[in-house]
Structure formats: structure tokens, C-alpha cells
Amino acid sequence: MAEGFDIDHLAKLARLNLTAEEKVLYSSQLNQILGHFQALAKADLPATIDLARVVSESALRSDEPGPVLGAETVTRLAPASRDGQISVPRVVDDEA
Amino acid sequence: MDEPLHTLSAAELGRRLAAGPLTSRALCEALIVRYHAVNKKVGAFTHLDEGDVLAQADASDVRRKAGQGRGPLEGVPVAIKDNIAVKGQPLTCSSQMLASLVSPYDAHVSDRLRAAGAILYGRLNMDEFAMGSSTENSAIQKTFNPWDLACIPGGSSGGSAAALAAGLVPLALGSDTGGSIRQPASHCGVVGLKPTYGLISRFGLVAFASSLDQIGPMARSVEDCELLLCALASADARDMTCFAAADRALTPAGDAKKLRIGIPKGFLGKGVGVEVAAAVTAAIEFYRSQGCAISEVELPSADLAVPTYYVVATAEASSNLGRYDGVRYGHRSATAGTPVEMMTTSRSEGFGAEVKRRILLGTFVLSAGYADAYYMRALRARSKIRAEYLAALATVDVLLTPTVPTPAFKVGEKAADPLQLYLEDIFTIPANLAGLPAISLPCGKSGHLPVGFHLVGAPLSEAKLLAAGRLFEAAHGFAHQQAAL
Numbered sequence: 174m175a176e177g178f179d180i181d182h183l184a185k186l187a188r189l190n191l192t193a194e195e196k197v198l199y200s201s202q203l204n205q206i207l208g209h210f211q212a213l214a215k216a217d218l219p220a221t222i223d224l225a226r227v228v229s230e231s232a233l234r235s236d237e238p239g240p241v242l243g244a245e246t247v248t249r250l251a252p253a254s255r256d257g258q259i260s261v262p263r264v265v266d267d268e269a
Numbered sequence: 270m271d272e273p274l275h276t277l278s279a280a281e282l283g284r285r286l287a288a289g290p291l292t293s294r295a296l297c298e299a300l301i302v303r304y305h306a307v308n309k310k311v312g313a314f315t316h317l318d319e320g321d322v323l324a325q326a327d328a329s330d331v332r333r334k335a336g337q338g339r340g341p342l343e344g345v346p347v348a349i350k351d352n353i354a355v356k357g358q359p360l361t362c363s364s365q366m367l368a369s370l371v372s373p374y375d376a377h378v379s380d381r382l383r384a385a386g387a388i389l390y391g392r393l394n395m396d397e398f399a400m401g402s403s404t405e406n407s408a409i410q411k412t413f414n415p416w417d418l419a420c421i422p423g424g425s426s427g428g429s430a431a432a433l434a435a436g437l438v439p440l441a442l443g444s445d446t447g448g449s450i451r452q453p454a455s456h457c458g459v460v461g462l463k464p465t466y467g468l469i470s471r472f473g474l475v476a477f478a479s480s481l482d483q484i485g486p487m488a489r490s491v492e493d494c495e496l497l498l499c500a501l502a503s504a505d506a507r508d509m510t511c512f513a514a515a516d517r518a519l520t521p522a523g524d525a526k527k528l529r530i531g532i533p534k535g536f537l538g539k540g541v542g543v544e545v546a547a548a549v550t551a552a553i554e555f556y557r558s559q560g561c562a563i564s565e566v567e568l569p570s571a572d573l574a575v576p577t578y579y580v581v582a583t584a585e586a587s588s589n590l591g592r593y594d595g596v597r598y599g600h601r602s603a604t605a606g607t608p609v610e611m612m613t614t615s616r617s618e619g620f621g622a623e624v625k626r627r628i629l630l631g632t633f634v635l636s637a638g639y640a641d642a643y644y645m646r647a648l649r650a651r652s653k654i655r656a657e658y659l660a661a662l663a664t665v666d667v668l669l670t671p672t673v674p675t676p677a678f679k680v681g682e683k684a685a686d687p688l689q690l691y692l693e694d695i696f697t698i699p700a701n702l703a704g705l706p707a708i709s710l711p712c713g714k715s716g717h718l719p720v721g722f723h724l725v726g727a728p729l730s731e732a733k734l735l736a737a738g739r740l741f742e743a744a745h746g747f748a749h750q751q752a753a754l
Contacts, residue, residue, distance in 0.1 A: 186632050187587065188609070195625075207630075213576050213577065218653055224648065224655070247597070251598060252600070253601065259596065261596055262608050
């Protein structure tokens, strides 16, 4: 069983507001699920992580400018915008 | 020539379109009539832009008349799960968070379908952000299994599987993070393939768990599934996990009657329904009768797959879904105060219960003091599972199991028990953890509900899986089965 499970702390980290009922429900469900995860704690596991790709990785592409969406499209998608920019609540206080 | 168009395979439709006089407009008009007659019962589509569909069909007909047809999918409709971007169409992921989002760009697979001449046909329902196994987690609507409307179609690509089984469309795209193509394919009696990790670009797929997510084809026949796979798979520099052109050659199929088939020890026992076990055993005996070598293989860490998956997938999801903060796109709460309050309230209003549950779980397994015990151990377990699968696949060509332990359950039956739902994926998850290709094929019924079996192969062995499927299909004729509605 997971010790020290703190639903309020988790909700804060996850940027979620939970109602009192949700806290009770999620605490119970997460404890049940984490109990199932205890199979991992008991398992004999390799010391190293080997998730190497199955085919050689040719990952890096050249750093060249590609097509962009453009300011008009981006601000149209945004919940709020003004003068071609995305607007958000005030971030910096007047006194700061 | 008198069969209704909605009963025909994509390959047959492509042949008739090429030969004439069938036009893509006539085909799409017939499917739109079918949509109006059936979709309300099944709930597979969340959106169909009829004007756009008919405009694409007309353009296809013009191309074909001019001798500029683009191949076997020219003029054939393909429906798309609502987490894959199509320019100008909704991209909701069946979430309130993205309820008003219209995609400003095409996914790589959408580009590929347009290049193949296919018609991008409507948006398919899914579990919110692909998190679920029943499509009950959609914030838009429920989807019902066409074989029994009281039952779930599976998930998260439940809309895709239900649309195929209901004859609403001949081809569909799904995405698969832990079984989300194969489990609904099994429950709805259709074919679903999750390709090798890296075979199909995820550019334009809304991310859930990036080390596991794959887009894949779904169809009513193996031939159709292969047609769609061939159209989708190509190199794409916009997804750095997508194989470069030089690395993507598939292993040749070989003679399906000479396949070495491994049956993982214990996989037909505990928790598997009697009729599911009988149907899958019959499939094994069919392959034996064809000359395939059947042997038992050991996968000793198989029991670790579900906990490993739910640690890795939720950890990645909690990170990927951090981007939904109400700032750049998606839902923003009207009650926003400070920036942090805006983000927190927007997320709390926009996400549904299962998404919140997984974000909380993923946040926990990554949090200070717990990451070593959960996330890092899960990565080590994943390494072990992958090594065991690769070792087994060095001795056999494919592994055969049921796709799902039991047939589709009633709507609402498991809604209050997330752990029971997570166990739906017990046979499908290892292929995602190990990056392996896997296919679900129909192999009978449990009562009136379809049962599927599951083949997993070595990396890039899709041609072998499809050849095995064709052999089975030729003898069992499931390609023409469709639910009566």
C-alpha cells in the first residue's frame, strides 16, 4: 500500500480543484490501483533500463525553418486575444 | 452487383470505382444515407461534414475521369478517430477541454490519405483523450456495440470499431496506447492492427503516452487493413520516433502455413471466458491443421504488464496533458482570477473523471519520494517484459492469445471500477510496452457477441501478421460479417 498518499498535495501538483466527494472517491480508487502496482515492488527486476529502439535511431534532422501556423491562426484558436496577441490574466502585480 | 454499397469491402469499392460506373459521390451519398439511418443508434460518429465529404468525392471523381487516380483508395471513405488532426475539422478528443477546437493543420496520416485519393470522412467517438476501454468516458456521447446495443463497443477507438461493424464506413483510423485499436476491434468483430512503434508517424496525433502511442488501421477484412496500412506508413521527419526510409523495410511474409506460432503458457487459463477460450483454441487448431508449428512459450513477467503500463502511461499522460492550461487553445474558465487559478479552474472544468484520475496517478508516480519506487521500477519492468517478448519471438514467428479475456460487457457494468477496466487490456498491453506489431482478428462468437484473437510479432513483422490473418480469413469468411441494425 502506498504510504503518505496526500490527495490535496497531488491535486495541487496536478493543477486540479477537487470537490470533497472527488477527494474521497479518488483517494479510494488510487489506493486500490496503487495496491495492484505493488507487484512491481516485489518483482525481481534488472538493475538497468534497456529500452533501446528496435531499429537504429537516425533522429536528428537539420535545423531549418519550416511552415508555421501564423499569428492570425494562433490567436483565432486562443480563448482570448487582443491586438494579435494571446491575452491572459495579469501575471505581474503593480507593486512588483 | 446488387449488394448495398455499405456492405462492400474497401478493396471491392476501390475496384468498382476504378472500373466505373460507380462514383465516389454516389458511394458517399449512400453512406450518408446509412449514417442518417444508423448513427443515432450506434453513436459512432461525433461529426460528419457532409458538404466537405461530397466536395472531396467530386474532386476524386474528376481525378479518376482525367486518368489521374491515385491508387486503390481513390474515392474510398476513411473515417478518423477524433484525436487525429484533419485541417478544418473538429479535434475534440471527445473532451470538453477541446470542445470548440478546429484543427488548423493535417496530421501526417491525413496528408497520406489525401495523397492516396481517399475521402476523409467524419470524426469518430472515443474515450476522452484515448483513456478508457469502453468509450464510456467520451464527454460527447456514448457509443454502443452494433452487435448488442446494450453493450460497450470497447475503447478507446470504440467509435472506429462500431462504425465498421455497423457498415457506416469501410475503413477507419484508430490509435492504440495499450490496446485501443485491438480491444474494440475484438469486441465489434473487425480487424485492427497496431503497427511496430515507429512505423507510422504520430505528427498530428494528440499525445497521450508518447512512448506507447501508435496510429493504426481498422477494417472489416485483412485485405482492407493492409491497404490502409500501406497508405499510412511512410517516413516523416516531423515525428522523431518515426523510422527513416532506410530503416522501415518489413520482414517478408513468407508462407503463412509454415508459421511457428507460440502460445504463451497460462494465457488461456485464469480469467478467460469459456467461450472465448474455445474460440481461440479453435483458431490455434486451425493453424495446426494448416501445417503451422504450434508450441508453448514462457513469458514469466506477463503479470507485471498491467501495473507497468499504468505507471508508464499515466506518468507520460500527466506530463503530456500539462499543456492544457487554458492559455493558448482549449477551454478557459470564465471564472479565472490569477493565472494559476485560471489554469487550475480551466483544467478542473475541462477534464472528465477518468482523465483526472490518470493525471493524479501519473503525478503521484513521478512525485518526489515515489518516482524511484514506481516510475523507475516500471521502466525496469518494461525492459524485462520487452526482453522476454523478443526472446520468445526469436524462437517463434508470432504469439497467439485472446485479444480480450471476455466479450463486450454491458454499458455501465464496470464504470465504477477503474481497476477492472484496466484489466481488459491484459493481453494487448505488452505489445505497446515492447514496441511490437500486433493484430486482432475475429474468430467466433460468445453468444451473439464477437470474440477476437491476437497475434504479436517481432518488430516490422506486419506482413507476417497480415499473411496469418489472410489464411484464417480465407477459411472463415469473416470479412463480410456486419451487425444487423
